Amino acid sequence: MDKNLNRKKLMADLFKARFPFLYLSTWEEDRALEFIRSIASNHELIKTPRKLITWKVTNGISGDDLSITDTKSPLRALEYIEKFQDPAIFILHDFHVYFGNQGQLPDYQIIRKLRDLLSNLKQSQNPKNVVFLSPILKLPLELEKDITIFDFNLPTFKEIKNSLEEMIAVNKQRGRIEINMSDEEIEKLVKAALGLTLSEAENAFARAMVEDGKLSVDDVEVILEEKEQIIKKTGILEFVNNELNMEDIGGLENLKRWLRKRNKSWLESAQLYGLPSPKGVLITGVPGCGKSLISKSISEMWQLPLLRLDIGKIFSGIVGSSEENMRKAIQTAEAIAPSILWIDEIEKGFSGINSTGDGGTSSRIFGQFLTWMQEKEKPVFVIATANNISSLPPEMLRKGRFDEIFFVDLPTHRERIDIFRVHLKKRLKAQEVIGEFDISDYNLEYLAELTEGFVGAEIEQVVINGLFEAYYEDRSVRLSDFEKVCKQFIPLSVTQAEQIKKVREWANVRAVTATPREDRKEYFENADSDPEFDIKASRGGRTIDF
Template sequence: MVLQVPTSFRNNLAQLLRARFPILYVESFEEARVLAELHAVTSDVELIRTLRPVHVWSSTKGFTGTDGVAVAGTSEPAQALDWMLQNDQPGVFILLDLHAYLGDDRRPADPNVLRRIRDVSHAFQSGAAPRTAIIIAPVLRIPSELEKDVTLLDFPLPTEVEIRAVLDQMIAANTANNARLRIEVDDVGRERLAKAALGLTLNEASNAFARAMVNDGVLSDDDVHIVTEEKKQTVRKAGILEFVDADVELDAVGGLQNLKRWLAKRNNSWLDEATAYGIPAPKGVLMTGVPGCGKSLTAKAVAAGWELPLLRLDIGKVFAGVVGSSEQNMRSAIKTAEAAAPCILWLDEIEKGFSGIGGSGDSGTSTRVFGTFLTWMQEKTATVFVIATANKVDGLPPEFLRKGRFDEIFFVDLPTQSERYEIWRLHLDKRLAKSKAGGLPITHGLLEQLSKSTEGFAGAEIEQLVVTGLFDAFSERRAMTFEDLSRAVQNMIPLSQTQAEQIAAVRAWAADRAIAATAPEDLSGYHTGVAQAPFTAPPRPTQDGNSDEPRDHDLSRGGRMVDF
């Protein structure tokens, strides 16, 4: 059984010792920290009333008494368990390596060890003296034979206060002993470093801070990314989540000013300063809209701008593996994300994983996994900001979209002319700045002409137009010209033409259900509402860059207009 008591670990442990629970199991990599807590509880008469000596067993030393002397003949687990049965005095018996004898997927547990553990459980529970065995292990291994005899006791990772204490001690020690180390972080900077280390063990946090200090001899706010590097190790070892390197700033995302302003106002909302304002940590945001218009890029940019780890959850990995493991995979992913908090959890194209919930063929697995995720989103207290993207949001279950799951739903439409202007500028600057294909002056007139001639093109398509022009220039080993870009525009058929009906449908859905990611000031020449007709073909520029004929466009756009 699993014990979950909303009090501190020490109080939980003290209650179990007083109640004479026979066998406890603490899953933690921090042996030393757990042992320190156990010694603190067993020596506090106010907590447990009857003081109890602590005996620690390991597979290398056997049992070691309170006097530090090893007990002969107790190195084998069966011998250690027999010695515990013969010891009828009050005590706490710590077993550090017993999990290695409890079996796993490759080998079964030793039946003699299992029998002795059950004997210990019965003897400790019915004996006159208060005795408790505590298994400390980095992994959870409880054979089915012991499920009713063992009680799980959660041991939390270090709190921000504990991590901050380690950081402050390291700063004080290094400042006193090494004049070359410069400290350039104020209280807010130290808070950010401590929060960035949440989810790490004290040893991992100490290593991260030490690396930040020796990196350049300066401890500054910029060292948050070094602490984040340590979190990558934790995420990668868990296996379900992927740590994504976010090296894109929000300024590198063209347009979407409404969405950008909304996100900017929520930066640093996980700090104590925001708590003083009575602000709860934001839950997350759902971005839906036309493919290729910057939803995934925005997720990466938010993580970079907020200086938080970006974890991507692949729903396909959740449902992979042996039958019955999907629910455990989702719980493991949630646990990993909370351990890395504050962080951003990114679910890309979420409709592919959660559409059609409740259908036949999976014995309700998808429904249970979805329910676990929904409950966590509603009730989560850890600072995990969820960013979900979807191209066909109408395929998602309605309970996923109601208020309380996400703070807001944004609709990302095809870029307006002013947004296309910015997208062209960003990609041309990026590709030509240090390229042999450079030489084309990036003027206002050029950008204006290109933005007008690419109406109906998505941001990803504009990027591909630049790449196509570069290929033409490369094939002749020359600088890129305006004619290369014009030819690329002429030859590309945009998504707005090939999937006009689908775009009209998603706009109709978003018209009164989502907030427009585009700012009102960028809607020059546009009006809000539901699209009534599909896009017509984009203009085909001639060699001089001018459109060969004017066209009548349907400029209706989806998403309620709200100016943030």
Template sequence: MVFKNELLLLLKARYPIIYISTIEEDRIEYTIRKAISIRPPRSLYIWDFVEGYRINPLKKGFGKRNPLEAIELIEKTSSRTPSIFILKDFSRFLKDLTISRKLRNIIRFLKIQPKTIIIIDSKIRIPNELKDHITVIKFNLPTPKEIRVELMRLNKKMQGKRRLSGQFTEKVIQACQGLSLEKIRRVLGKSLAVHKKIDKNCIALILEEKRQIISQTQLLEFWPSKERLKNVGGSYNLKKWLLTRTNSFSEKAINYGLATPKGILLIGVQGSGKSLIAKAVSYEWKLPLLRLDVGRLFGGVVGESEFRVREMIMIAESLAPCVLWIDEIDKAFADSEQNSDSGTTNRVLGTLITWLAEKTLPVFVIATANDIYSLPIEILRKGRFDEIFFIGIPDKEDRRIIFEVHLKKFRPDTWYKYDTRRLSKQSRRFSGAEIEQAIVDAMYAAFNEKREFTTNDILKALARTVPILEIDPVRTDIIQNWASSGKIRMA
């Protein structure tokens, strides 16, 4: 509705050239037809390079493989009837001096005649000499309301009067957000072809479609996750905070007026479970998980790094709602003021933190860092993230739970035979990752001796391990004091 109103306003105000960036040609064409169906009536002409004009007063295929001829038709049509000329992929010809000059020549006629040019392309490419004459408007991906209409249409067509439950419909709509209408039809059609109905299996197909989109880029990775928050030992404040926001991306939450959560910054030593939490959030919230290795943002060509961060943001927003996991953000922006890279790091950082503060689309960012002292102060400012949590070394009870979680994974039938209380007592200052590795080491030792591993094997592995906190205890203790004083929040 917002797009339709903006388009009608620009047509009424006689803006000469409107530029719409989208990959959904059929949907934008339908939307334009619907918008101009009201009075006064307008003639619609559609051109593409291969077929020329499909509808025109001269002959079919006029302007075929000839963009200059396509513009000349605009001059030849009558000025009595308001007309709209849709030119597909036309931005590729705007750099041609002949095309650019011809457009600037006819613009003075367009201002006094009821004619408008609409350029449709997948990317925005406007030469400097035309920027003052072209108006760009945004055509967003389908809204939850549009997805609901399409879902109900397909369900009625294929399943008759069988109604989908409200809760399931919400999950499908949420999963479909970030896909074009054509992709939504395709993936739901695939579900109908395979399962003969729209059911819970279609959500996995939708997420696979999103994975395919991400695999075409070199910036983000799609991480399937089956981790659960209950598998995370300790961090009770953080888990409670996350669980209260489980349904924050639903249509009900939007109608309620609930603000979409922005994200969290997780600080903690290596192996404390920061990555595990990112995966668990994705699973619990039923959202796709995108992992960003910040090092991939930086390229050797001038301007490439800035382009990559904008592309990353565009991909993440196009797949919203989603969880964006920025792994070890402290490694990329450490000592950003001292980097001798002509300011590239600072520009990338500036673009990223501005987006973190101003983003409106439902992209929940989970950034992890090992060293809070390496992070620029701008990232720590309130407004970039909803909360900053410190994940400390697990206490005795948390370590017992962590041992149980890992033993259930390795020995689901006999895990209870291990003395987890004794193991917890002997693993003081161990992180969750170090506990898991101790169990793995015990398994290797026992396997080499052709027997089952025991509690004693794990105790011996613990004795051979020097926890990371023993190597650098001072810095972690300082951060823990920060958390205790309220500067950052204890997980």
């Protein structure tokens, strides 16, 4: 059964059962009113059709066939509801302002009147229901047991698709906009708009059409810009604008293949195979080897919004607000799903979960986050990175939280070639700088040999420092510039040899290597012959090729 029809049936049942007060918290007044109107007049859903009567402080009681001008006062409006004899559903707009808000005391006279109205609504000869419609959910303590909260969700995939198809049909008729999209491309555009209100989605589609006079799958970027506005308003999550793609990252092909296979897994086509949306990955390994870079590049590959969660922003000095901040962050990520939630250096954020100094706040937030990761139904892909994974509690690492744990080790010879190629092509564009230097296989092989034990970030610095040598002497770059820097560089594999060895030992049986078997072949061949193989070549992580 259609989800929207299910929601209508549930609300119709509440009306028929004479639930006196219902509360809908939503920004979409018009859509909510249309939703209720479609129930009030539906003979199949509700036995006794009812009049739909609204109240606003600006114009008082009004309906399809009435307008009472002297009911702007909330008390007068409640008195009118009490005396009304016909079957009706009363919609009270923004009534939360009388329930107390932001340090203001509730209006007890109105609350008392609402409590007096309860028996009238339950026992009246003809059915009557009151619906509070507001963008803010606020319940007075005295009415908590009498008000039923009805979750009015954001528009469904079908609703947004219908709206988009209507816009396409209208614009095709007018012939002003070029529209040539396949069903899959339309689905991708609609999926990108999930999490927006219907009005926001329509605005985004309209903006995409008028920007270049056409509508295409490339306009996903416009949709993501609209979603960015939602993120900025939370103050907890950060919307990461990113143009980095997988081709900008050298190596890690095993992890890349795993991610490519799960691209579009949130689309309807994946459901034909009975596939769930992927939960997420935990990436651990040696610092500077590309964990954060590949986290950012997933957004570009999957064309999904990337949200960064700073655990430090979750914690607050006010008792109870940290838990509320975590709930708000989760709700926001789910509201704009499908999305990617990135937590960088997750072990630092949850380092104090076993301490008692914060009254157990860290433990509660951690438990809240774990429960959500285990039970989440919305397509929010969680990507977490960690340098010191041994400090994470075991419950986070078990299956069901993450789909896979990947280990990123020191780059292999082939990966170092790729990393050098990426950074050299990125920076060497002006012919006067390139001169006679050639990004040839020979030069890349030579540089890869010189940088054995270097992490990706260190290779980038080799390229930058080598270019500074040429810039200082105002000449074109030479191979000797990079050679000189390599010989002066002390890599992380030397300064943190013991820590890297520990990380590798942990990952050897608990994680999957991000580097494929063919790139690691050189190390397996040299393992027995090289006495210094322990730190220079030993590779952590199980060898599973995706």
